[in-house]
């Protein structure tokens with residue numbers, strides 16, 4: 001019983017170690033992708049302004065450790081610009 005508990009705790013700890021850095025790297029990459037797409041493509045200024053605002057918020061969420069919220073905003077920005085759907 002004690003051994004099982006230890007194994008669960010260990011699994012959760014290693015999950016945190018593995019998942020943390022993956023999330024931490026996803027947001028900046030996702031934000032950069034949208035920025036690059038905007039630099040390459042031709043979009044309405046109204047749309048890029050709104051997308052940039054969303055990306056700025058995403059960056060803030062990321063810095064605050066709210067990576068899921070950050071990626072939600074990146075997804076919104078992608079939808080706004082009609083970029084291909086991605087799952088993070």
Ligand SMILES: [Cu+2]
Nearest residue numbers: 023027062067
């Ligand atoms: Cu993040």
